[in-house]
Each structure stands twice: as structure tokens, then as C-alpha cells.
Amino acid sequence: MIPAWSGQQATPAPGTxxxxxxxxxxxxxxxxxxxxxxxxxxxxLVSAGxxxxxxxxxxxxxxxxxxxxxxxxxxxxxxDSALGPRAGHPFGFDVQGCDLYANVVYGARDxxxxxxxxxxSSLLVAIVLGSAMxxxxxxxxTLLGRTADVFFGFPFVLGALIILIDLPExxxxxxxxVLVIFGWPTMTRLMRSTVLSERNKDYVLAARALGxxxxxxxxxxxxxxALAPVVIYATLTTGGIMVAxxxxxxxxxxxxxxxxxxxxxxxxxxNDLQQYPHLLVFPGLFLSITVLSFVTLGDxxxxxxxxxxx
Amino acid sequence: xxxxxxxxxxQTVIVFFGVTFIIYAAVFLxxxxxxxxxxxxxxxxxxxxxxxxxxxxxxxxFIDQYGRYLLGLLHGNFGTSVDTGQSVSSLMAQAWPxxxxxxxxxxxxxxxxxxxxxxxxxxRRGGPVDRLMMFFSILAVSVPIFVAGFTAQVLLGVKLHLxxxxxxxxxxxxxxxxxxxxxxxxxxxTVSRLTRASLLETLTKEYVNAAVAKGLPRWWVIGKHALxxxxxxxxxxxxxxxxxxxxxxxxxxxxxNLPGVGLLIFNAIQNKxxxxxxxxxxxxxxxxxxxNLAVDLLYAILxxxxxxx
Numbered sequence: 058m059i060p061a062w063s064g065q066q067a068t069p070a071p072g073t074x075x076x077x078x079x080x081x082x083x084x085x086x087x088x089x090x091x092x093x094x095x096x097x098x099x100x101x102l103v104s105a106g107x108x109x110x111x112x113x114x115x116x117x118x119x120x121x122x123x124x125x126x127x128x129x130x131x132x133x134x135x136x137d138s139a140l141g142p143r144a145g146h147p148f149g150f151d152v153q154g155c156d157l158y159a160n161v162v163y164g165a166r167d168x169x170x171x172x173x174x175x176x177x178s179s180l181l182v183a184i185v186l187g188s189a190m191x192x193x194x195x196x197x198x199t200l201l202g203r204t205a206d207v208f209f210g211f212p213f214v215l216g217a218l219i220i221l222i223d224l225p226e227x228x229x230x231x232x233x234x235v236l237v238i239f240g241w242p243t244m245t246r247l248m249r250s251t252v253l254s255e256r257n258k259d260y261v262l263a264a265r266a267l268g269x270x271x272x273x274x275x276x277x278x279x280x281x282x283a284l285a286p287v288v289i290y291a292t293l294t295t296g297g298i299m300v301a302x303x304x305x306x307x308x309x310x311x312x313x314x315x316x317x318x319x320x321x322x323x324x325x326x327x328n329d330l331q332q333y334p335h336l337l338v339f340p341g342l343f344l345s346i347t348v349l350s351f352v353t354l355g356d357x358x359x360x361x362x363x364x365x366x367x
Numbered sequence: 368x369x370x371x372x373x374x375x376x377x378q379t380v381i382v383f384f385g386v387t388f389i390i391y392a393a394v395f396l397x398x399x400x401x402x403x404x405x406x407x408x409x410x411x412x413x414x415x416x417x418x419x420x421x422x423x424x425x426x427x428x429f430i431d432q433y434g435r436y437l438l439g440l441l442h443g444n445f446g447t448s449v450d451t452g453q454s455v456s457s458l459m460a461q462a463w464p465x466x467x468x469x470x471x472x473x474x475x476x477x478x479x480x481x482x483x484x485x486x487x488x489x490x491r492r493g494g495p496v497d498r499l500m501m502f503f504s505i506l507a508v509s510v511p512i513f514v515a516g517f518t519a520q521v522l523l524g525v526k527l528h529l530x531x532x533x534x535x536x537x538x539x540x541x542x543x544x545x546x547x548x549x550x551x552x553x554x555x556x557t558v559s560r561l562t563r564a565s566l567l568e569t570l571t572k573e574y575v576n577a578a579v580a581k582g583l584p585r586w587w588v589i590g591k592h593a594l595x596x597x598x599x600x601x602x603x604x605x606x607x608x609x610x611x612x613x614x615x616x617x618x619x620x621x622x623x624n625l626p627g628v629g630l631l632i633f634n635a636i637q638n639k640x641x642x643x644x645x646x647x648x649x650x651x652x653x654x655x656x657x658x659n660l661a662v663d664l665l666y667a668i669l670x671x672x673x674x675x676x
Contacts, residue, residue, distance in 0.1 A: 206378060207385030212614040212655050218632075219648050220393050220640060296509060303511045304618060311638045323514060327622075330517055331525055341514045346593040356505075 091361040101357035114165045118160045130159040130317055141335055144361040148339045151322070152329060157336070160317055161343050167229050167318035168344065172299040172351070175240060180291045182241045187248025187287070188275055192256055198249070205242035213239055214304055223312040232311055235341035236298060244287055244294075251283040285362060292355035296348035303344060319344040371667055379660045387440065390645060391433050450636075455646030456497030458631055465627035468539060469620065470612040472547030477555040478605055485562025485601075486594065492567070497502050500563070504556035512615060516549045516622035533624035546623040552616050554608045561604055565597035572596075599669055606662035610655030 094100045114121050122128035126145045133155035141149040148157035184232050190198045208216070209356035216239040224231055255261065256279065300318075306320030307327070314321060319340045326336035411419075420426045424435060439445075445455040445478035488497035523545055524532035530545050531537045569575065570593055578588045613629075630646055635643035 127578075166374050203378075203381055204385070206382045207389065210382045210386040210656050211652055215614040215617070215648055215651055218617075218636075219390055219645060220646050222639075223393050300509070300511045305514065307511070307513045308618065308621070308633065323511070327513075327517065330521060334521065337514065339518055341510070341518075344511065345509045345514070349505060352505055352508055363541060 079263055094361045095357065098361070101351055101361075104350040104353035104357065106290055107346065108354055111165060111169060111347050111350070114162055115169045118163045118166060120160040121213045124159050126156050127157070128159050128162075130155060130163045131157070132159075138342050141333070148355050149333075149335050152325065152333075157322075157339055160339050161319070164318045164319045164322055164340060165343070165347070166314060167316055168299050168302055168320060169227055169347065171236070171302045172295045173296045174229070176295045178233070178237045179244050180287065182237065183244035183248045183287055183291075184284070186241070187245045187250050188280065188283070190245070190323075191249040191252025191283075192271070192275055192279065201245070202249075202366070205245055208239055208242045211239055216307060217301070218308065220312055220323065221305060227311065227313055228316065232305065238300060240294075240298070245288060247290055248283065248287045251286050252279055255283050257319050261343045265319060280319060289355065289359045289362060292358060293352060295355070296351040297352070299344065299348055310344075368667065372664060375663055375667075379656055382656060383653075385561045386656070387437060387649065388433065390649055390652070391436050393645075403574065413421040440649065445649060448640055448643045455643055458643065459628055459647060459650060462626060462631050465535060465621050465625050466613065466616050466620070466629055469543055469546055469550065469616055469625060469629075470609065471613050472540070472543045473551035473554075473615075474605070474609065476547055477551040477558050477608070480551075480563050481555045481558025482598075482601065485559040486566060486589070488559065488563040490589070497563070500556070500559045504560050507552045507556040510552075511553065512549065512618050513622055515552055516546070516619055519545050519549055520622060535625055542625070546625060550612060550619045551620075553615070554604075554611070554628060555611040557608075558601060558604060561601050562597070565600050566593060569593045569597040570620070599666070602669075603662055603666055606665070607659055610651070610658045613651045613654060 099270075114266065116276065119128070122130065125147050133153050135154045137150040137154040138152055138153075140146075146156055146158060148161060151157050151160060186201055190201050211219075217235045220235045220238070221227060224235075261274060261278055264278050269277075302311055302318070303320035303323055306318065307324045309324070311320050312318050322340035323337060323344070326333070326340070330337055386536070394425055427435075440607050441585050445459065447454050448458060451458075482494060484500050488494075488500050491497060520532060523529045535542045565587075572593075575588060575593050578592050579585075583592075616627060616629035617632050618626070620627045621633035624630065628650075632644055632647045635641075635647070
């Protein structure tokens with residue numbers, strides 16, 4: 058999984074030297090520098106390791122849930138209601154008598170999926186719209202810019218709250234969609250300003266003089282040079298999205314049972330918090346460590362790939 | 368300056384229309400017929416339906432209804448609670464002081480602690496305060512505000528009996544300090560990092576060297592020369608943050624049971640009282656917009672370069 062992550066992050070990097078400058082050798086050494094800086098950074102290794110583990114849990118929850126006890130999040134016995142940690146059930150049971158460890162393991166999927174889905178979709182929207190705004194300018198820029206202003210007019214969670222409370226059914230897809238609606242403007246603005254600063258550089262003018270079409274210039278020349286900041290920003294926001302999911306679910310406008318997510322587990326814990334703190338501690342710990350790892354991973358990648366953004 | 372102010376005002380007006388349109392469309396274009404809902408599942412007679420549609424202007428085109436809603440907003444009419452029948456404006460008027468007190472408490476905490484720790488972190492780069500704030504700022508992003516709130520409530524209120532567990536009976540500051548601190552956590556970290564970065568950059572400027580070379584004492588150079596110039600982005604952030612504190616208050620007031628505007632939304636969500644949610648959220652968004660406008664205009668006065676962007 059580490060190579061997958063670094064590969065995804067590295068995509069823009071070859072272009073940072075490669076497409077713009079004629080020397081391809083410098084590009085690979087830039088990547089090599091970044092890579093050797095990363096593998097010697099303990100923060101990166103630890104956070105990448107945890108992120109890999111979390112992604113493995115998301116992909117194969119059954120494997121991990123079976124490590125302790127029966128491992129079935131839906132196998133509940135009311136006689137066990139809210140019992141604390143004990144042999145075979147390291148996290149104890151929730152109020153319904155379900156094994157908390159199995160629930161925390163299965164809860165990773167929805168929370169992390171929302172984080173990744175919202176980040177990836179916002180990134181895609183930002184790359185398409187941001188390039189169009191920055192490169193074409195004019196009416197496109199004005200119209201999309203004013204539209205983005207409107208969505209900026211909402212404090213983040215509040216905007217999502219207004220839409221979500223009206224939705225009759227809320228699942229991973231609808232919650233993600235609403236978060237994207239209020240999340241794209243920041244990334245789009247970043248993408249627009251990067252493209253804008255690349256647009257009139259010599260290598261773009263040279264490509265145009267050679268008769269390249271707008272689309273080709275954008276795709277082959279500008280994009281590889283303009284992707285790094287927005288991709289790095291995206292990795293930094295993934296953790297924040299997961300926190301937003303948990304917060305919206307806590308407020309009662311996020312995911313709904315019978316879905317299993319960390320947000321739902323934390324929301325369910327609030328009523329019995331004083332008697333049964335383990336209900337809050339275990340999902341809270343998993344959520345916080347996951348978010349912490351995603352944020353740290355983004356941080357170390359940023360430092361290695363683009364020192365200017367520090 | 369004049370052209371900038373006019374451009375910025377126009378932008379706010381456009382955003383105001385866009386924002387209210389989205390809110391209105393979200394609420395009134397949802398599936399479900401409000402008139403049928405009044406019948407409680409029983410079919411209503413055609414004349415009754417017709418009368419109700421006339422009364423609530425449901426027979427008008429969407430854009431007319433939206434215009435009516437805008438006019439209401441301008442008159443301070445934020446809708447009527449379906450649950451209690453009270454007007455949302457009067458509900459908000461009762462609850463508003465609690466939220467303002469909470470937000471200002473949080474604001475004061477993040478301003479004082481954030482700037483002081485930021486300055487310390489910048490002056491002793493890599494030192495204990497710097498490292499602690501670095502760790503704290505990542506932690507503040509990773510722990511959801513309600514988890515932090517519950518933890519503080521159980522530890523400080525229930526176990527140690529240092530502060531009231533919930534409610535506002537004890538008044539300011541006892542009832543507001545812990546909720547205020549929890550509300551401020553996220554921004555406190557940001558203010559600290561922002562102050563640190565900005566001060567570090569300013570300290571490399573030549574006029575700072577000149578002041579040191581003149582033999583001025585260190586605290587004078589930092590306080591009088593460097594800090595003054597590096598505080599502008601921090602002030603901007605603090606201005607914008609007031610709007611975010613309001614939406615954070617929804618969670619914090621829910622956790623600590625403070626009877627403010629946030630708790631109003633919080634309870635309305637649990638009771639599925641959409642009118643109250645939308646009314647209060649609309650007011651929050653308006654406060655947020657006006658706050659951003661004020662910050663931008665103030666910034667343009669403080670820093671003339673902004674106007675020519």
C-alpha cells in the first residue's frame with residue numbers, strides 16, 4: 058500500500074520538472090530526493106503504516122473483526138448490554154449488546170469511504186473547473202467564481218446540515234455528495250490560481266506557438282505542473298472530512314442506522330457516557346488516530362514534494 | 368478604495384441572493400406535500416386543500432414564493448416553528464445572549480492563548496512550546512469537537528467537580544469557560560500557527576535588523592516593530608472565525624446543554640422541526656457573510672495593497 062500511496066502522490070511530481078523543463082534526468086532525481094527524504098522520515102513511515110492498516114481494515118473488515126471474539130457486528134445479545142472490556146471482547150459491548158470491537162472494525166468502512174470519496178470527487182471537480190477558470194478566464198471564470206462565492210457563504214458544516222436535514226434517506230453516497238457540494242470551492246480556487254500562474258509562462262507560449270490546441274496545452278503542459286498543490290491540499294483535508302462526517306452524524310443529520318460508522322457509534326455513546334465511557338473511548342480513539350495519520354501523511358508528503366508550500 | 372468597496376458590496380449582495388436561494392430551494396423543493404401532511408394521513412376535501420394552498424401561497428410559482436420569503440427575511444421574519452407555533456425570531460431573541468457569550472468567551476481564549484503561544488513558538492523555534500503547539504494543532508484537527516466536549520465534561524465536571532456539568536445556572540465565567548475552551552480548540556491551534564509563521568517571516572525583514580542594530584531592547588523590537596506588522600493575517604482570521612464559532616456552537620451547546628441558538632438548532636434537528644433549523648441557519652449564514660465583508664473592508668483600510676488586487 059505504501060507504493061500505491063506514493064505512486065498516487067508522485068503522479069504530478071514527474072511533471073514538476075519533466076514537462077516544463079527539457080531535462081528528464083532532473084525530474085527523476087527530484088522524485089528520488091523526495092522519496093529518500095520520505096523513507097527517512099519516521100513520521101511518514103508511521104503515518105503511512107497506520108493509513109495502510111486502516112485501508113486494509115476498510116477493504117477486509119472480516120479478517121480483522123475475527124481476531125477477537127465472534128467478530129460479527131450484528132450478533133448481539135441484550136444480556137451483554139454495555140458490559141465493559143473482558144476476555145474475548147477487548148472493547149466490551151455496546152448498549153444493544155453487540156461486540157464493540159467488531160463494530161469499531163466494521164465502522165471504519167463508511168467513515169473512511171466518505172473521507173476518500175469526498176476528497177477524490179472534490180479533487181476531480183476542482184481540477185476540471187479550476188483549470189477551465191484559470192486557463193479560459195473571462196465569462197467562465199466569472200460565472201464559476203461567483204458560484205463558488207455562494208458556497209463559500211456557508212460555514213462548512215452548517216451548509217451541509219441545511220441540505221441533509223431535508224433528505225429522506227441518508228447513506229454514504231448522499232452524505233458524500235452534500236459534503237462535495239460545500240467542499241469543492243476551496244480546492245477549485247487553489248487549482249485556478251495555480252493554473253493562472255502557469256498560463257503565461259514561456260513553455261506554454263512556446264507550445265502555443267508550435268500550434269498546440271488549448272486542450273493539449275492544458276493536458277500535456279499545464280496540468281502536470283499545476284497539480285501538486287491541489288493534490289497535496291486534498292490529502293490534508295481527508296482527515297477533516299471524516300471528522301465532519303462524525304460531527305454531522307452526531308448532530309443527527311449524517312448516516313443512519315443500520316449503517317455502522319464511527320460517527321454513529323460516537324453519537325450512540327453520548328447518552329450513557331458517564332456510566333459506560335468505553336463506548337466513547339474506543340471509536341473515538343480509532344477515529345482520532347486515523348485522522349491524525351491522514352493529516353500527518355499529507356503533511357510529510359507536502360514537505361517532501363513541495364517545500365514552497367511549507 | 369471606493370471602487371473596491373462597491374465591488375465587495377456587490378459581491379456580498381450576489382452571494383446573499385445565492386445563499387438564500389439555495390436554502391429556500393433545499394427546504395421547499397423537497398419531496399412531500401406540506402398540505403397533505405397537515406391532514407395527518409387522511410385525505411383532505413378539495414376546497415380545504417385549495418384554502419390552505421391560498422393561505423400559504425403554495426399555488427404561486429416558485430420564484431414568487433422565494434420573493435415572499437426574502438421580503439420576510441428583510442422584515443426579520445425567519446419562519447414559524449412547526450413544533451411550538453412560536454416564531455423563530457422570538458425563539459432566537461431569547462436564546463441569542465447565551466450564544467454570544469459563549470462565542471465571545473471562545474474568541475477571547477483563542478485570541479489571548481493563540482497569540483501568546485504563537486509568539487513563544489516563533490521566538491523559541493524548535494523549543495518545548497513550539498513542539499507542544501505543533502502536536503496540539505494536529506490533535507485539535509483530529510478530535511471531533513463533540514468528543515473533546517464530552518471528555519472535558521466527564522473529567523472536569525462529573526469526576527473532578529471543578530465546573531458545572533451542564534447548563535448556564537452558574538453564570539459567567541463558571542458555566543462558559545470549559546465550553547468556550549472546547550469551542551476554541553480548533554481555532555486556537557490555527558491562531559497559534561498563523562502567529563508563529565507570520566512573526567517568523569517578519570523577523571527576517573531588514574527593518575527588524577535595523578531596529579536591533581540601533582540597540583533597541585529585544586522585547587521592544589518584537590512587541591513594537593515585528594508583532595505589529597505580523598498580526599494582520601491573524602486579525603483577519605479572527606474576524607472570519609466568528610462565523611465559524613457560531614456553527615461550532617451548535618455542537619458545543621448541544622453537548623453542554625447551554626440554552627443558546629445552537630441548542631435551538633440541535634433540538635430542532637432531533638425533533639425534525641425543519642423551519643427552526645432553516646431559520647436559525649439562515650441567520651448564522653447572514654452573520655457569517657457580514658462578518659467576512661467587515662473583515663475584508665477593514666483589511667483594505669489596514670493594508671492598501673489589497674485594494675489593487
